[in-house]
Amino acid sequence: MRRDEVSYAVAVRDDGLRKVTRLTWRVGAVGIVCSALIAVAFGHNVQHTAPHPAAPGTILIPAQPPAPAQGAGQVTSGAS
Amino acid sequence: MTAVTIAKDTFGVFGTTAVLLVSAPRVLKPARAILDDELAAIDLACSRFRADSELSALNAAAGAAVEVSELFAEILEAALRAARLTGGDVDPTCGRALVGLGYDRDFAQVQAAGDMQPRLTGSLSGVPGWRSVQLDRTRRRVRLERGAQLDLGATAKAWAADRCADAVAAQLDCGVLVSLGGDMAVAGPPPAQSWRVRVTDDHAAGPEAAGQTVTISSGGLATSSTTVRAWMVGGRHVHHIINPATGEPARSCWRTVSVAAGSCVDANTASTAAIIRGAAALPWLHDVGLPARLVREDGTIETTTGWPRDQGPTEAA
Numbered sequence: 001m002r003r004d005e006v007s008y009a010v011a012v013r014d015d016g017l018r019k020v021t022r023l024t025w026r027v028g029a030v031g032i033v034c035s036a037l038i039a040v041a042f043g044h045n046v047q048h049t050a051p052h053p054a055a056p057g058t059i060l061i062p063a064q065p066p067a068p069a070q071g072a073g074q075v076t077s078g079a080s
Numbered sequence: 081m082t083a084v085t086i087a088k089d090t091f092g093v094f095g096t097t098a099v100l101l102v103s104a105p106r107v108l109k110p111a112r113a114i115l116d117d118e119l120a121a122i123d124l125a126c127s128r129f130r131a132d133s134e135l136s137a138l139n140a141a142a143g144a145a146v147e148v149s150e151l152f153a154e155i156l157e158a159a160l161r162a163a164r165l166t167g168g169d170v171d172p173t174c175g176r177a178l179v180g181l182g183y184d185r186d187f188a189q190v191q192a193a194g195d196m197q198p199r200l201t202g203s204l205s206g207v208p209g210w211r212s213v214q215l216d217r218t219r220r221r222v223r224l225e226r227g228a229q230l231d232l233g234a235t236a237k238a239w240a241a242d243r244c245a246d247a248v249a250a251q252l253d254c255g256v257l258v259s260l261g262g263d264m265a266v267a268g269p270p271p272a273q274s275w276r277v278r279v280t281d282d283h284a285a286g287p288e289a290a291g292q293t294v295t296i297s298s299g300g301l302a303t304s305s306t307t308v309r310a311w312m313v314g315g316r317h318v319h320h321i322i323n324p325a326t327g328e329p330a331r332s333c334w335r336t337v338s339v340a341a342g343s344c345v346d347a348n349t350a351s352t353a354a355i356i357r358g359a360a361a362l363p364w365l366h367d368v369g370l371p372a373r374l375v376r377e378d379g380t381i382e383t384t385t386g387w388p389r390d391q392g393p394t395e396a397a
Contacts, residue, residue: 057165058165058368059165059341059342059346059349059350059368059370060299060341060342060343060346061341061342061368061369061370061371061386062296062298062299062300062340062341062342062371063297063298063299063342064296064297064298064299065340065371065386065387065388066277066294066295066296066301066340066371066386066387066388067274067294067295067296067297067388068293068294068295068388068389069276069293069294069295070293071276071293072276072278072288072293073276073277073278073279073293074086074088074101074257074275074276074277075088075099075101075257075259075264075275075276075277075278076259076262076277076278076279076280076282076285076289076291077259077262077263077264077277077278077279077280077301077302077303077338078262078279078280078281078282078285078289078291078303078305078308078336079261079262079281079282079303079304079305079307079308079336080096080097080260080261080262080263080282080308
């Protein structure tokens with residue numbers, strides 16, 4: 001292969017790589033913008049449907065069960 | 081060794097008695113101020129007996145959607161969660177059933193009225209049910225099916241105890257117990273000996289009343305009973321715990337059920353459901369792992385795993 005043919009092939013290859021790189025960056029940038037738009041558009045739904053910290057699916061048991069004690073109470077638990 | 085001093089304040093609210101205990105006397109006054117603000121806001125949102133409450137406006141809306149405050153939405157959400165977790169046994173749409181039984185004003189006035197005539201005739205055949213309540217949490221809009229009437233009584237009181245306890249502990253950095261009509265929540269670091277509670281039928285009973293003393297250090301403790309908020313209507317004895325399946329006061333083998341849970345509202349949910357479920361409540365409470373004390377009509381006591389052994393005599397029937 002002649003020297004000028006090699007140079008031409010290298011130039012064409014580099015040009016192709018630059019185009020692929022630019023395209024990759026553009027696709028990535030468009031993806032980021034679209035993700036941000038989707039997050040803004042539907043973010044409130046995520047907040048609405050996520051489990052509320054105080055609203056789990058079961059009745060919560062106490063971290064410590066009641067312990068036995070003697071004598072009078074400081075307060076009374078009864079119906080009102 | 082320094083003795084721990086617990087400060088106490090007792091006052092009336094929601095037609096019942098509130099008790100505030102704090103682990104440091106210096107914070108009693110600001111803690112009471114926090115409770116006053118919180119309870120006033122909750123009363124304005126949820127009272128069935130105030131014409132200016134959000135709940136009254138919603139009950140009068142005749143099926144139309146109503147915009148509500150964030151506070152009301154949170155309390156209603158808690159009530160709907162209680163209904164969901166109990167398969168509808170604890171239902172917020174019992175308002176009309178209670179009005180039909182004459183409970184349409186402050187309970188002191190109901191008692192003072194003596195034997196009343198029923199407001200509604202014929203059977204309600206159950207209450208409309210919690211699924212007749214549509215809560216749009218994002219837009220804070222609520223719609224009740226026409227004919228449905230909310231009563232958030234028990235859930236709102238327990239929810240208020242949780243909210244007040246959390247607010248006091250967070251703002252004043254202390255240990256606190258808030259009891260509203262005997263349903264209580266604790267928050268912050270408890271005193272060294274924990275909070276000592278006398279568990280009995282009536283929250284207004286004295287500290288030596290028949291029952292059992294236990295200590296709690298986290299979450300909440302609630303007691304439901306058919307013996308206390310009871311009155312006469314049409315010559316019969318009725319109480320405020322409505323069985324949603326019948327629209328009538330629950331007929332239970334238990335006269336009183338006390339439950340400890342991760343929060344006061346969860347404890348109240350379980351104790352109320354236990355009264356309505358009757359005999360089936362005992363295996364249910366065992367299964368869900370909730371420490372509970374159940375008193376039969378004859379005074380005999382059952383407890384579930386986690387509830388301390390009762391060392392006292394059998395309670396009087």
